[in-house]
Amino acid sequence: MTTEPREHSHQPTLVEDLLLLLFQPASGTIAGENTLFYVLGGAVLTDLALGDHLTTEARGRVRSVEGHPPSDDLLRPAWDYLSAKPKGVQTALAAIGPPLRAPVLDRLIARGDIDQHPRKVLGLFRTTALREGGTGRRARLLADVRQVLVEGTQPPTRIAALAALLSASGTLPQFHSEIPWTSSVITRAKELERGDWGADAAAQAVTRTVTATVVNSAIAAITVLPRS
Template sequence: MREVAREADADVAGWSYVGSMLTAEDLLLLLYDDESGKPVTGSPGLDYALAGAVLIELTLLGKVDIAGAGEATKEGRLKVLDTSPTGDPLLDGRLALLADKAGQKPKNLMGKLSTKLRDELLQRLAERGVLEADKDKVLGLFPVARWPAKDAQHEAQVRAALENVLKLGTQPDERTASLVALLNALNVVPKVVTDAVDKRALKRRAKEISESDWAAEAVRKAVQEMQAAVTAAIVASSTAATAGGS
């Protein structure tokens, strides 16, 4: 399990890696069924949510930020604060991509951030023995890949923290709250916490956490940008389908 240590001065990009598990990896494990090895939701939502998780991680690390009112960068646009390596190759690759995109709307970068991201995360988790790569062909022709759980110990810890927050009402830490906010933005909380008796109460609690003061404004804004990107992509695909059918 990844642990994060605060440095002495909390105002100075205060996160450093002790382990290697990313929030995006936790999110991916939650969004893939352990037995079937298939995702519980489709694209673009899943892929943009993973991109949102990476953006949140880089924000928590003090690498990027989203401009507020009265700053030199236009409000709501991406600021790149620090391009030094994080120590994680996946994050460093996305940080390098964002370094050339400063000043843009984060929602417009989700597509680029998500490119090949899911495949990279799945492969990393398979290499660590967390998932199993089950590749086959349908009708002997069409390649398919499933990623069932191989070692679900870490995922069980993530789920336990998630369920304590959503079902028992405990106070979330930033990591768990960010997962709740991303799942809520995707509207998949009941698909992840499947044994809840009252689905409406579960969704209300997730919405409450997402809208609460659980993290810095920039981190909450990253979730909103991810959701905006998903909505825009869905609208665009629906418009294209309607135009194609007319």
């Protein structure tokens, strides 16, 4: 059964874009499940930085910008959490990441980017499977990331952040058919992780700093966990 897309009042968030990219249409699975909450949490923090809702403090801590909450309910809990006092990024990732998978997936299904359909396991047990929806948004996002990593084009801020987070997830080798896993791609991905986007330094300074801090904290946490 295909879920009819429902109109949504918000533009897609970065965390939605990231989960949609990590979705693997051929298998109906999501890449990097074992460490997913770190990168989803990272995407939320990065999105808050993109919207000027988040800033950095000493020793790599992050905090909410007072009086400037996000309107999207996927982002608001993280802003609320960081409004009490500044937190270290790894602490923030561990707190805000785990609950994200279900509501983000629900949002993608509601938009029609991913479909659910019923199936039977062993001919007896009913379950649901995921498949790519008909919006074409995943293909467009993947093409944008490929342009940055393979063709070396100047990335818009949002795509630079998305590519950095995708690299941080450790799943880029699984995209080899679309994004060849070459030395030049690895080098460019690492540049993006460090915040070297080749973008306007003055305009992008806070976002690049937050993203680099988030991405490298996520990598540090992910490397000690088993990969799926």
